[in-house]
Amino acid sequence: MSSRSTRASNAVDRLKKRSGNEGYSMSITGSGHFFLTEGPGKPPLCPPMELDEFVAFVNAQGPQTPKRVSKLDVAFEKQLTKKPPKA
Secondary structure, eight states: OOHHHHHHHHHHHHHHHHHOOTTOEEEEOTTSOEEEESSTTSOBSSOOBOHHHHHHHHHHSSOOOOOOOOHHHHHHHHHHHHSOOOO
């Protein structure tokens, strides 16, 4: 398996976990384009896409996981908003 298809299949695995739908499946065309289905034999959910476009499409599907924010990130954000602009 190439790194291209590994990156795409990892995106599909993340989608399966987020959505709870283990049926999602990825296919690769002869020209190296990817498309997503809800299971073998089901119609494609998108047209065949290049790798980056496909990964972005899959990542946008299903419920989104909230971004993890550390205490340090929160403190840094507060510091940024408190500083008055210099004239």
